[in-house]
Structure formats: structure tokens, C-alpha cells
Amino acid sequence: MKKLVILGAGTAGTMIANHLHKRLKHKDWEVTLLDPNPDHYYQPGFLFVPFGIYSIEDTKKPKQKFIPSGMQLVQKGVEAIEPDKNQLILEGGEKLSYDILIVATGSRIVPEETEGMKDRLWRKKIFDFYTPEGAxxxxxxxxxxxxxxxxxxLTEMPIKCPVAPLEFSFLADWYLTKKGLRNKTRITYVTPLSGAFTKPVTTKVLGEVFARKNIALEADFMVEHIDNEKQKLVSYDEREVPFDLLVTIPxxxxxxxxxxxxxxxDLYFIPTDHGTLQSKVAENMFVxxxxxxVPASKAGSVAHFEAEILIENILAYIDGKEFPEKFDGHANCFIESGFKKGFLIDFNYDHxxxxxxFPFAGIGPLSLLKESRLNHLGKMAFRWIYWNMLLKARKIPGVTARMKLSGKKFPK
Amino acid sequence: MATATLANKEVEVTEEGFLVNPDDWTEDIAKEIAKQEGIELTDRHWDVIRFMREDYKKNGTSATIRHITKHSDITTKELYQLFPKGPAKLAAKIAGVPKPVGCI
Structure with missing residues (x-):
């Protein structure tokens, strides 16, 4: 039997495992997933935890529940990947060999990268919401x-889910309004980017939302250190932003x-072919x-679309055929904007x-780049879709791995 | 896409003024873009510009701030002094390499 190892049983690793379960010849392949953490978190839910909309328990299920039958989940960390020997060194020194390796090790926050972030005020006045503990x-x-x-x-790009800090700001505006504290609070959004988002049309639309919600924007701000004494962010060009409560994306x-x-x-992401998703490290290593x-958003929807592409390419690789599919960078993200409304954006490498x-041209029912109640309902329904469809590699009607150009109004 | 005349040379530029073809770049073009951005180029600017060009040739992508500081003796603080506001973007523009895609 040949061995396929999936490193990481989070969103991406679990999705590709379920695709493989449906398509791989079971008698020929032994599939192992490696992940030291027993809990699978619905990470988009972390946004709602600080506002009491979800509890952390609402975002958590056992990883094992989503591992297809016949595949083994080994709860161990990995100390090194040795691509030239086709093997992994597990914690404790045990070795595990493979014929094909799929790396799905995700991203993590590293607050230690910024002076003064993980200091005296960490989780007293300075918080993240990208970890269960932080949320x-x-x-x-x-x-x-x-x-x-x-x-x-935002400390530095790229970050997982680039819309999450925007959503946090909008929800904070709603939450503080509800608590009667909004007129006693100044909300400031501090970013190393030149505007609210990375793409021009969205930046313009969101810029208007910022103005309407009275959220100040401090752009082109690259943090040099955080002054714990004076409770200030200090940038490389010596601007200062004071805070009573700092919510940072490290x-x-x-x-x-x-x-x-x-x-x-430089950030320990793996050089990967943008289209085939084969690593540039070894031909039997996929990511x-x-x-x-790859220059796409780090988002669950991207992992989902990548899985639909990668499964075809891995099956072709096994059969010694050319890669039939190319990933286009497709991402699809709800942006919760507070007061039970939301936006939806759909984009890829080029558009x-x-x-x-969306998803049906001219019909919808969802509207792109427009605030609506239905988009909010879509966002709230998404948790169910995640657990019951996305992780299990089930198709969502009308939603394709490659982005559709139809139904979209591009600027002339 | 549009064309612009920089240092008496007709070149293709993006809407934001980045050279479309890095091979069109000359030192005179760098000086002219820098001037438009209000920057007087010193030796230290040229160190960054040369790093950006060599790195682009090697890797095929434009260096981020983190990449520049990790692989040269230039600090982030200095980068912000040399190329205010958005050093990676500004240095890329003057060095005639594409706008960095670090921001997704």
C-alpha cells in the first residue's frame, strides 16, 4: 500500500481528506492525518465570541468527527519535514514515511514579532481574537x-481573513451603541495598508461605511513598538495612537x-505553484x-476552492498524468457590518x-459588495454550512471553484 | 495601462505609475520618479533600489519590507526615513519593479 500523509487536520486538511475519501482507490492507499490538537474550531466564529453572540463552545467540535472512515488521525506534532527523504520526524523522534505529502499546517499569530505586544498589557489591555483564548x-x-x-x-500583511478586523470594528460600533457607550468611545482602525482594504473598489465602499459609522482610519501605519507605559502604538515614522483597549491582529x-x-x-509560508498547488519544494508535496x-486571501473559502482543484491534480499525479486544474485565487467572504447587516465579496487573483x-448571475439571491440583511443571514447560516457541507466536501449549489465573471459589474 | 515620458523615454506605466516592464528602467528614470515623489536620492536610497532590482530578478516578485530588512543591512526604521509612508511600495516604484503583492 502506498502512503499519503496530510499534515494538519484543520479546515483545509479535513476538506482534502474528505475529497480523497470519495475519490481515492482505497485498496491502494493508506491515508494518515497528523494533528496534535483534538479540537476543530469554526474559526469564523471567533469574531462573534468577544461580543457574546457565540460562546467558544459554539465554535468547537472534535476533529475526529470529521475524519472519514478508513483514515487515521494521529494526534502528534511534527518536528521536521524531510522532503529529500520523503519522511516526517514526529515529536519524540519517530519517523513516518510517505509517497505523497499534503501540507495543511495553516497560519498562526506571532505577537512576539512586535516589541511590546506580548508584554505587561497582553490580554489585559491588548488582545487578539484569532485564538480561542484571545477571543x-x-x-x-x-x-x-x-x-x-x-x-x-493590523500589524502586517498577509493575515488570515483580511476582512475580520473590519468586521470587528463594525460589530464594536454596534455593540457599544447597544450598551450606550458609543458616544463615550472613539474607534480607530489602524492599518499598514493605504486604505480600509487591499482592493480599490472595496476600499472605496468600505471607506464610506467607516465615515457613516464614525470610525477613524489611520492608514499607512507600520507599528514599530507598543508603549505599555503610555498605552500607545508607535509607528516607524513616529506617529502615535493611544488606546484604552487595543484589539490587534499580530x-x-x-x-x-x-x-x-x-x-x-520570510514568513514561513511554503513556496507553492499558484495554479497547480504543487509545492516548489518537492514534486510529491502539495500545499x-x-x-x-499563493497571493490569495488566507480564508476558509479559499481552502474550499483549492480542495476542489487539488483533488483533481493529486489524482492526476497518482496516474502520472498532467495536472488538469488550475486554481484562480477564488475567494468568497461575507463581511458582517453590524446591526444585522452584511456585505459579500467574491474575487480572485485577477479580478x-x-x-x-451571487451565486446566480442576475438572480442572486445574495448581493455582492452591497450591504444587505440577507448577507447577514448568509453569514449566520454559514456555521451550519461549514460543519455539514464544506468540511465534508459537499458541493454548494451554484458555487464553483473557479470564480464566475457573469453577474458582476466591472469598472470600465 | 498608459504611457508616460520619463527621462525622455516613452514607457508603459500602470495607473499608479509603476513601470509595466522592469527592463525599461534606467537610473535616470529612477531619479525622475523619485523627484515626482519628492525624494532626493542618496547613496542609501540607491542601496535599496539596487537590492529591489536584484531581488526581483532573482525571485520574480517585489520584496516586502520584511524581505528587504531580512536580507540586507537596512532596518525598517531607515526604510521609513528613506521612503516615507509606504517604503516597499515607493521603493518598488522608483526601482521600476511591480507594486508588491504583499497586501492581499
Whole structure:
């Protein structure tokens, strides 16, 4: 029997495992997933935890539940990948060989990258919401918040889910309004980008939302250090932003094992072919989800579309055929905008998000780049879709791996 | 896409003024773009510009701030002094390489 190993049983690893379960010849292949963490988190849910909309328990299920029958989930960490020997070194020194390796090790926050972030004020006045612990601690901090300077801050791009800090800002505006604290709070959004988002049309639309919600934008701000004494963010060009409560997205990096294995880029993401998703490290190594360095959003929807492409390419690779599919960078993200409304954006490597209808051209029912109640309902329904369809590699009607150009209004 | 005349040379540029073909670049073009951006080029600017060009040739992508500081003796602080506001973007523009895609 040949061996296929999936490193990481998070969103991307679980999705590709379920595709393989449906398509791979079971008698020929032994499939093993490696992941030290027993819990699978619905990560988009972390956004709602600080506001008490979800509890952390609402976002969590056992990983084992989503591992297809006949595949083994080994709950062990990996210390190194040795592509030239086709083997992994597991924690404790045990070796595991493979014929094909799929790396799905994701990304993680590294607050230590910024001076003064993981310091005296960490999880007292400075919080993240990209970890379960961070989201829960931030919930408590918001409960006790009495107004002042609330600062939402992005340290460095790329980050997982680039819309999450925007959504956090919009929800904070709603939450503080509801609690009667909005007129006692100044909300400031601090970003190293030149505007609210990375793509021009969306940046313009969201810029208007910022103005309407009275959220100040501090752009082109690259943090040099955080002054714990004076409670200020200080930039490389010596601007200062004071805070009473700082919600930061720390630097995102690939997994530690990519760093120790020595083939990652500057942020330990893996050099990966943008189209085929084959790694540039070894031909029998493929990469999916946040672990790649492809210039697409680091988002669950991207992992989902990548899985639909990657399954075809891996099956072709096994049969010694040419890769039939090319990933186009397709991402699809709801942007919760508060007061039970939301946006939806759909884009890829070549086409930025624009207005239109989704998933069916002209019909919708969802509107692109437009605030609506239905988009909010879509966002809230998404948790069910995630657990019951996406992880299990079931198709959503009308939603294709490659982005559709139809139904979209592109600028002339 | 549009064309612009930089240092008496007709070149293709993007809407934001980045050279479409890095091979069109000359030192005079760098000086002219820098001037438009209000920057007087010093030796230290040229160190960054040369790094950006060599790195682009090697990797096929434009260097991010993290990449520049990791692979040269230039610090982030210095980058912000040399190329204010968005150093990676500005240095790429003057060095005639594409706008960095670090921001997705």
C-alpha cells in the first residue's frame, strides 16, 4: 500500500481528506492525518465570541468527527519535514514515511514579532481574537469596557481573513451603541495598508461605511513598538495612537515546522505553484490553505476552492498524468457590518471584488459588495454550512471553484 | 495601462505609475520618479533600489519590507526615513519593479 500523509487536520486538511475519501482507490492507499490538537474550531466564529453572540463552545467540535472512515488521525506534532527523504520526524523522534505529502499546517499569530505586544498589557489591555483564548479574554474585557479609545490594529500583511478586523470594528460600533457607550468611545482602525482594504473598489465602499459609522482610519501605519507605559502604538515614522483597549491582529506566520524544516519564505509560508498547488519544494508535496504562499486571501473559502482543484491534480499525479486544474485565487467572504447587516465579496487573483449578484448571475439571491440583511443571514447560516457541507466536501449549489465573471459589474 | 515620458523615454506605466516592464528602467528614470515623489536620492536610497532590482530578478516578485530588512543591512526604521509612508511600495516604484503583492 502506498502512503499519503496530510499534515494538519484543520479546515483545509479535513476538506482534502474528505475529497480523497470519495475519490481515492482505497485498496491502494493508506491515508494518515497528523494533528496534535483534538479540537476543530469554526474559526469564523471567533469574531462573534468577544461580543457574546457565540460562546467558544459554539465554535468547537472534535476533529475526529470529521475524519472519514478508513483514515487515521494521529494526534502528534511534527518536528521536521524531510522532503529529500520523503519522511516526517514526529515529536519524540519517530519517523513516518510517505509517497505523497499534503501540507495543511495553516497560519498562526506571532505577537512576539512586535516589541511590546506580548508584554505587561497582553490580554489585559491588548488582545487578539484569532485564538480561542484571545477571543474569550476579549469578551471579558469588552464586558468591563467603559468607553475611551478602542483601537483595532493590523500589524502586517498577509493575515488570515483580511476582512475580520473590519468586521470587528463594525460589530464594536454596534455593540457599544447597544450598551450606550458609543458616544463615550472613539474607534480607530489602524492599518499598514493605504486604505480600509487591499482592493480599490472595496476600499472605496468600505471607506464610506467607516465615515457613516464614525470610525477613524489611520492608514499607512507600520507599528514599530507598543508603549505599555503610555498605552500607545508607535509607528516607524513616529506617529502615535493611544488606546484604552487595543484589539490587534499580530503578525501571521506559517507553522513552526515549516520554519524548522527550512523551506518556507520570510514568513514561513511554503513556496507553492499558484495554479497547480504543487509545492516548489518537492514534486510529491502539495500545499493547501493558509500554509501556501499563493497571493490569495488566507480564508476558509479559499481552502474550499483549492480542495476542489487539488483533488483533481493529486489524482492526476497518482496516474502520472498532467495536472488538469488550475486554481484562480477564488475567494468568497461575507463581511458582517453590524446591526444585522452584511456585505459579500467574491474575487480572485485577477479580478477585485465588484458589485453584482451571487451565486446566480442576475438572480442572486445574495448581493455582492452591497450591504444587505440577507448577507447577514448568509453569514449566520454559514456555521451550519461549514460543519455539514464544506468540511465534508459537499458541493454548494451554484458555487464553483473557479470564480464566475457573469453577474458582476466591472469598472470600465 | 498608459504611457508616460520619463527621462525622455516613452514607457508603459500602470495607473499608479509603476513601470509595466522592469527592463525599461534606467537610473535616470529612477531619479525622475523619485523627484515626482519628492525624494532626493542618496547613496542609501540607491542601496535599496539596487537590492529591489536584484531581488526581483532573482525571485520574480517585489520584496516586502520584511524581505528587504531580512536580507540586507537596512532596518525598517531607515526604510521609513528613506521612503516615507509606504517604503516597499515607493521603493518598488522608483526601482521600476511591480507594486508588491504583499497586501492581499
Amino acid at each position: 474569550v479574554e476579549l469578551y471579558k474585557a469588552l464586558q468591563n469596557f467603559e468607553g475611551g479609545d478602542l483601537v483595532i490594529h 503578525t501571521n506566520m506559517g507553522a513552526k515546522v515549516i520554519e524548522t524544516s527550512g523551506f518556507g519564505d 493547501i490553505g493558509d500554509a501556501t504562499n 477585485e471584488p465588484v458589485p453584482g449578484k
